Structure formats: structure tokens, C-alpha cells
Amino acid sequence: MSARKIAYKVLMDIEINKNYSNISLNSHLDKEKIDDRDRGLVTELVYGVIENKRYIDYMINKLSKIKVRKMQHSVKTILRMGVYQIVFLDRVADYAAINESVNMMKKIDKKSSSFVNAILRNVSRQKEEIFKIKEDTSDNIAIKYSYEKWIVDRLIEEHGKEKTKKIIKALDEKPKLYIRINKSKAYRHESYEDMLEFIISNLSADQIVAKKVDGFDEALEVENFKNIEKNIMFRKGYISIQDISSMLVAKVLNPKEGSKVLDVCAAPGGKSTHIAEIMNNTGEVVSQDIYDHKIKLIDGYAKRLGLKNIRSEKSDATVLNEDYVEKFDYVLSDVPCSGIGIVRRKPEIKYKSEEDVNNLPDIQMNILKNASSYVKSGGTLIYSTCTIFKEENIDVIKNFLEENKNFTLESIQNIDINKETLDEGYINIYPYENNMDGFFICKMKKI
């Protein structure tokens, strides 16, 4: 199957079945035997269309009497792909984008092909004019960067217009790719440094460039990393893919070897496995999630890394588990959130409705309260999100501390990043800071 046809199928799957882009893309790519160049084009088309969907629809609506929301899924998907190639992809000639789109439309629904042809020819002719949009109002910012307007409004309300533009521009950039080194495998080598050299030289044999990252001794920034799942270092459990913001969570938790840790929202297991690696395969990490199929992801993750100190179990974090009260040295609540800090990796987050996120602070508070019950006296409670909305972050913490006087914020000591609020026990990371994912991490102690 051609790259464009695969991209079309993935986009239709996301549009109709509301599947996640990364999951749908990977499952379609796994089924097709295509070379790296075509894989690149499929990925570019899928993410390019999702990332720019509102802006593309705005351009189509300027030229079409039938508005996008009234079009059949197949027609609007082919138009979106065509416009993306014409307006955003320099390496594809306009005539090629138009011909490919019209031919694809002919095979799916012949009578719509002349409509697609007419719109795309107009887009090609008038792209300079229809592309222009001033970044003055929240409406226009929302169209230009393809967000639901309420997200831009809320960001402006919390951060002001200039900081919002900075955040949104940073979220529009290509994310950096980081890998986490599995420290628990260092015993197989003379030293950790020795293992690091072993990993870097293995990666470079595959033309993957790896650089050390200041302040993160377990992280490497990598370039040109394709087919990660097939990489030998990945398969042998030496490395995992994780952003450094996400790595910060386990670093802030900073568990001692032999501890008992509970992670109440653990799937797919990125932070649980990092914690288990830091504990060097000692103690116990209990990794919970509400979904059966996600528990399997945690198990697979831990198995690949050779971690024996993780036990997964299905559990609903909004319901108190009496058996676990005051049983853990550390409890992590990495709660479900709006995800605005990771739009670069999951662009469909830009189209979440306000109703989808408005009840999150109540759920987050409920999970945090239950999580706090499981902490032993003198133990540590961590709350984290991958969003930058205050009401899911510091506001939840303020309410929690107001109602739970047996917890205090604890100064974060062991982190080598420049953040003013470390002493106050929490960190806000904005996406314009060193291209990191937007995150919130808070450390509390049970008195």
C-alpha cells in the first residue's frame, strides 16, 4: 500500500473511531511492509494533518461553499492531506499533491473527485493569501496553531498573551527525543560509565547520535533513532524512551534502595520502571492502573528491562484500599490530566473539549487524597501532571494541603536544574524551557 493510502487509513481511524494517533499510526505501520522513507512520509502526513487540522479547515472553508463539518469523512480527510502537502510540505510539488489526492478520491468515491480537484487547485493558486493570519486575538491564535479556542483563552487568562504565545510556539516545535539508561544493568559492566560507553557505541553503529544531558546522568538525547522497538539496546532492556520532564518525577521521588513504593496511576509504566531502576532491583514497586490492557503494558515494560521488583495490579485510585493504608514509604500519584504539556507528542490533545477536562481537578483531588492515606508517617507523597493549567496543578495542591494538615511541602534537594520553586517543594516546567514537555511535580511529606 502507498504511504498516502496508509496515512489516509490512519487519519480516518482517528477521525471516526477517535483512536489515539500514536497507537493507530504504529499499528498500521506494523502491518505494512514499507521502507524507512515511506514510514517517514506516513508519519509526517498523519502528524502534520492532526497538528494543523483547524488551520487547514479554516483554509478549506475560505474556498469551499460546503463547510468542512458538512463533508463526508473521506472527502475532508483527503482534502486535509492535500492542503497539508500543498501549504506545509515544500518537498512535495503542488501538482503531485493534487494528482495523488484526486486519484485517491476517484478510487473511494468517484463523484467527489472533481470537487477535491477544484478545491486543491484553488488552494495551490491562492495559498499565499489564505495562509496569512494575524496572531492578534485568541480566536486567531487558536486557528493559526490549531487549538480549541477555550484552551488558548484559559492559557491567556493564567499566563497572559505573550507567555501564552511563547508556550504555544514551543508546543509547535518538533520534540527532542530522549532515552533513559537502565541503571540496574550496570552490575554487568565495570562501572556505570563503562555501560554508558557500551550503549553509546552500540547506538552509533546504527548511525544514532547520542549526547549526554546536563543534570540527568541517566538520560541521553538522541537523533536519527528509527525503528526503536527493533533496536538491540532497546530489546535487551538497556534503554527506554522517556522525556526528561517525565524522568524528573522519579528523580524528585528519589527512593532509597529496599523501599516500598506505590504508583497509583502507573500505566504504561514509564515512571514505575524508572523508580524500580533507581532502586536497583531491590524493594518493591506496586504499579496500579484502572485498565486491564494497560496492566499488561506495565508487565511487558518491566520484563523487557529485567526488573523483578515491580508488581502490577488493577485498581481504581478513586476508591480507598483499606489494606494499603500507611504501608508505603513513597506514593506517586501521576494523575490523569488534560495533557496540554505534551501536545507535541499527542497533537489530538489540542482538540479536547472543555467538558472533557472540567471535572479533572475533582478526580485528581480524589486520587491524591486516597494516595496520601497509603503513605507511612515520615514518608513521601508525589503529585505530578503533564499539564500547565494551574487548576490541575498548584490549585489541587493548595486545596489538598488546606484539608490535610498532616502533610507539608518538602524542599526538592537532589535535582540539578535551575528552578526557583525547588525549595518550596514543587516545579512547573514550561514547554519553552529547553524544549522539555510541560509538567508539574510536587513533593510532600507526611508528618
Ligand SMILES: C[S@@+](CC[C@H](N)C(=O)[O-])C[C@H]1O[C@@H](n2cnc3c(N)ncnc32)[C@H](O)[C@@H]1O
Ligand atoms: C498520566 S497517565 C500515567 C503515566 C504513567 N505514570 C507513566 O509514567 O507511564 C495516567 C494513568 O492513569 C490511569 N487512570 C485513570 N483513571 C484511573 C483511576 N481511577 N485509577 C487508576 N488509574 C487510573 C490511566 O489509565 C493512565 O494510564
